[in-house]
Amino acid sequence: xxxxxxxxWIAIAAALVLLTYLVLWGRRTINRIARTGGRSARExxxxxxxxx
Amino acid sequence: xxxxxxxxxELSRDLxxxxxxxxxxxxxxxxxxxxxxxxxxxxxxxxxLLVAFALNGLxxxxxxxxxxxxxxxxxxxxxxxxxxxxxxxxxxxxLTGWMEWLASSAAGGFYAVTFARYTVGFFAGLGLLEWLPLxxxxxxxxxxxxxxxxxxxxxxxxxxxxxxxxxxxxxGQMLFVVAVGVVGIAVAVAQPDRLANFKPFIHxxxxxxxxxxxxxIYVAFEGFEVIAQAGDETIEPRRNVPKAMLYSVxxxxxxxxxxxxxxxxxxxSADIGGQEAWRYVGEDPEIGFQRAVEHLMPSKFFGNxxxxxxxxxxxxxxxxxxxxSATRASYALGRDGMLPPYFAxxxxxRRTPYGALSVTAVLVFAVAIAxxxxxAGATASIMFLFLFFVVNLCVIRIRRNMGDELTYxxxxxxxxxxxxxxxxxxxxxxxxxxxxSWIAWAIALVWVPLGVVTYxxxxxxxxxxxxxxxxxxxxxxxxxxxxxxxxVAVANPDNALSMIRTTYKxxxxxxxxxxxxxxxxxxxxxxxxxxxxxxxxxxxGILETMLYLAPQFPxxxxxxxxxxxxxxxxxxxxxxxxxxxxxxxxxxxxxxxxFRIGSTVDPIIERAPCDVVVLKDCGGNRTFRRVLxxxxxxxxxxxxxxxxxxxxxxxxxxxxVLTVGGRKTKGFDLNEFVAAQLERNPSLQxxxxxxxxxxxxxxxxxxxxxxxxxxxxxxxxxxxILRRMAHYPVPETVAQRCGKPLVMVKAGRxxxxxxxxxx
Numbered sequence: 001x002x003x004x005x006x007x008x009w010i011a012i013a014a015a016l017v018l019l020t021y022l023v024l025w026g027r028r029t030i031n032r033i034a035r036t037g038g039r040s041a042r043e044x045x046x047x048x049x050x051x052x
Numbered sequence: 053x054x055x056x057x058x059x060x061x062e063l064s065r066d067l068x069x070x071x072x073x074x075x076x077x078x079x080x081x082x083x084x085x086x087x088x089x090x091x092x093x094x095x096x097x098x099x100x101l102l103v104a105f106a107l108n109g110l111x112x113x114x115x116x117x118x119x120x121x122x123x124x125x126x127x128x129x130x131x132x133x134x135x136x137x138x139x140x141x142x143x144x145x146x147l148t149g150w151m152e153w154l155a156s157s158a159a160g161g162f163y164a165v166t167f168a169r170y171t172v173g174f175f176a177g178l179g180l181l182e183w184l185p186l187x188x189x190x191x192x193x194x195x196x197x198x199x200x201x202x203x204x205x206x207x208x209x210x211x212x213x214x215x216x217x218x219x220x221x222x223x224g225q226m227l228f229v230v231a232v233g234v235v236g237i238a239v240a241v242a243q244p245d246r247l248a249n250f251k252p253f254i255h256x257x258x259x260x261x262x263x264x265x266x267x268x269i270y271v272a273f274e275g276f277e278v279i280a281q282a283g284d285e286t287i288e289p290r291r292n293v294p295k296a297m298l299y300s301v302x303x304x305x306x307x308x309x310x311x312x313x314x315x316x317x318x319x320x321s322a323d324i325g326g327q328e329a330w331r332y333v334g335e336d337p338e339i340g341f342q343r344a345v346e347h348l349m350p351s352k353f354f355g356n357x358x359x360x361x362x363x364x365x366x367x368x369x370x371x372x373x374x375x376x377s378a379t380r381a382s383y384a385l386g387r388d389g390m391l392p393p394y395f396a397x398x399x400x401x402r403r404t405p406y407g408a409l410s411v412t413a414v415l416v417f418a419v420a421i422a423x424x425x426x427x428a429g430a431t432a433s434i435m436f437l438f439l440f441f442v443v444n445l446c447v448i449r450i451r452r453n454m455g456d457e458l459t460y461x462x463x464x465x466x467x468x469x470x471x472x473x474x475x476x477x478x479x480x481x482x483x484x485x486x487x488x489s490w491i492a493w494a495i496a497l498v499w500v501p502l503g504v505v506t507y508x509x510x511x512x513x514x515x516x517x518x519x520x521x522x523x524x525x526x527x528x529x530x531x532x533x534x535x536x537x538x539x540v541a542v543a544n545p546d547n548a549l550s551m552i553r554t555t556y557k558x559x560x561x562x563x564x565x566x567x568x569x570x571x572x573x574x575x576x577x578x579x580x581x582x583x584x585x586x587x588x589x590x591x592x593g594i595l596e597t598m599l600y601l602a603p604q605f606p607x608x609x610x611x612x613x614x615x616x617x618x619x620x621x622x623x624x625x626x627x628x629x630x631x632x633x634x635x636x637x638x639x640x641x642x643x644x645x646x647f648r649i650g651s652t653v654d655p656i657i658e659r660a661p662c663d664v665v666v667l668k669d670c671g672g673n674r675t676f677r678r679v680l681x682x683x684x685x686x687x688x689x690x691x692x693x694x695x696x697x698x699x700x701x702x703x704x705x706x707x708x709v710l711t712v713g714g715r716k717t718k719g720f721d722l723n724e725f726v727a728a729q730l731e732r733n734p735s736l737q738x739x740x741x742x743x744x745x746x747x748x749x750x751x752x753x754x755x756x757x758x759x760x761x762x763x764x765x766x767x768x769x770x771x772x773i774l775r776r777m778a779h780y781p782v783p784e785t786v787a788q789r790c791g792k793p794l795v796m797v798k799a800g801r802x803x804x805x806x807x808x809x810x811x
Contacts, residue, residue, distance in 0.1 A: 005253035008099040015106035016309065019113050022465075023302045026120065027295060030462045034291045041455035044463050 084272025090340020109305025161419025236314020688767025
């Protein structure tokens with residue numbers, strides 16, 4: 001496999017994996033926020049990051 | 053201007069997650085993917101095609117995350133235009149609406165010409181158009197105009213497909229493209245020799261053309277933003293709207309990559325006389341997808357028929373939606389007074405905005421007549437890139453300024469990494485489009501400056517505050533006249549009393565006309581009809597202030613409701629064209645890493661386009677004989693000294709200009725500063741002294757010095773926002789801790805100031 005193809009397939013796989021991860025992370029966050037009721041950015045941030 | 057009701061009705065909420073996800077997918081799977089595959093294959097090679105779709109999907113997701121966050125926090129005000137208005141005010145929101153108008157109109161023209169290209173191509177392939185007296189190219193234009201005209205008429209009639217019916221169409225489109233992808237993968241598994249089509253992986257010219265084609269086909273990822281507009285009709289919008297946006301980008305990207313893969317492996321070199329498959333598909337880029345898919349199907353006719361039907365379905369439904377979207381954008385500008393009243397005209401019988409629709413029709417026709425699909429798509433892409441660029445700025449700005457006030461249903465991770473990445477990528481893609489379509493750039497370079505000129509010449513003089521921004525409850529105007537205008541923001545009687553004496557001095561020194569303004573914040577949950585319940589305190593405060601100021605100065609009063617006090621005050625400053633804003637600060641402050649002084653005062657200092665004077669503990673009958681002005685060479689220091697000169701007792705007041713020696717004041721010459729200010733303001737002669745003290749702790753030293761003075765006057769920090777987020781600036785920290793009467797000032801310096809504060 002030539003270098004272009006290697007770089008290309010890695011880029012495609014990385015883009016799709018990152019995209020899927022961000023969407024699933026977003027889904028989990030949305031469900032979590034919905035369970036506890038919508039709140040301000042700071043409050044959500046604190047909750048998501050264990051009180052930080 | 054069209055009359056707008058103060059209270060808007062609620063639509064029934066009957067769209068669920070599936071419906072709105074399909075709505076986004078329906079808009080995205082327009083003609084972009086069908087035209088994009090050929091363009092990308094010819095420009096970037098077979099592997100480049102897949103890379104372009106995968107990376108574009110990721111970049112689109114970054115913007116979708118911004119839209120999702122904003123839509124979850126402001127579900128009723130979906131749309132880039134509204135986000136820009138809330139985030140940046142009127143001028144940028146006008147430009148956003150202006151770009152959205154062309155973006156959607158160009159996309160409409162693009163779908164019309166793509167529809168014509170595929171339909172005419174199909175019938176010409178069957179030999180059914182040989183009787184035509186005009187060339188095929190000209191006939192395509194006629195068909196494109198007819199298609200656009202039909203959907204403009206449908207929009208005029210007001211019949212638009214609902215989310216539920218639209219979802220069915222989209223399912224059909226999705227089934228087709230998914231089927232193409234699945235067949236392609238199955239064929240590649242059964243006949244692995246087809247994978248040889250990926251050699252060369254990238255175009256022989258190299259990777260550099262990839263960005264250009266990515267920019268051109270970006271229009272294929274536009275459409276998720278329309279989900280924001282369905283917030284009013286969606287069940288649990290805070291939860292479902294952001295999910296639908298994220299899902300639609302994920303589904304569309306995976307589908308596009310699969311379809312792109314199928315298009316690469318569809319053609320065998322042996323079937324086309326040994327020619328490289330990717331060159332064959334890219335030979336006629338705009339119908340490259342058709343050339344590929346016909347080889348996947350059992351017969352060429354069947355393949356062509358399927359592709360043509362798919363394009364007809366997807367291009368027409370997207371054409372309908374984009375005309376609707378473009379009309380909405382221009383109607384909103386007309387309704388808010390930013391475009392002439394003609395744009396806000398509503399048909400009395402159809403209840404549709406025929407004014408905005410007619411001008412939109414001209415734009416769509418112009419794009420359809422003048423541009424080939426590639427350039428029409430590139431024009432739409434560049435405008436959407438600009439639009440998403442603004443939304444990514446908005447999400448940063450709104451989270452920073454209003455994060456404590458809004459109720460979020462989704463927050464993106466690692467904020468602000470993804471909006472910043474999206475901005476960077478969008479700049480790159482927009483720039484690279486020039487390599488593929490200089491026409492798109494030429495159009496953008498005419499359209500955007502035209503928008504700026506329109507705003508400067510017309511919109512800003514005619515714009516009206518929208519119901520979401522501000523609403524006048526009671527207004528009393530002074531006799532009309534010119535002169536320096538000072539706006540005083542009054543919160544309640546106590547606050548009014550604490551500001552009166554200082555305000556009196558400032559108004560006297562400037563010989564000003566005075567505008568007293570009170571903002572009544574009404575929570576989103578409270579109907580606007582109940583807004584007057586909240587105005588009693590403000591009314592008393594205004595009466596109190598009027599007792600003192602009305603005999604001396606021309607005075608106007610305004611009481612308004614607003615959703616947010618800071619936004620309301622800034623909006624009032626812009627509308628009344630105040631030269632100076634005076635407001636009080638109680639001095640109490642919640643612990644916050646976001647706000648330096650407070651969630652109301654910070655955004656006002658940031659955004660008010662005039663001089664701002666914030667008074668802390670300056671009430672009663674205090675006299676200021678000894679005034680301290682700490683300076684460090686910042687741009688607000690001269691104004692701080694000017695204000696100190698006004699507030700210090702005229703007979704025996706003395707002003708000390710203090711600088712704390714050390715690293716931060718390197719390059720600042722106190723004597724030179726004082727001399728320059730005395731020359732500029734001779735009334736300060738004999739009253740101003742310079743003083744330098746040495747200390748490692750700048751804040752502590754200033755506070756220690758302040759003990760000997762009656763008043764401290766400070767210029768706000770001029771540090772850029774991004775740097776300020778990392779630490780507490782000196783002036784604001786002094787303001788918080790100082791126990792003496794204190795005045796903070798910011799000199800309004802227009803666009804330059806705005807740019808400097810951000811960068």
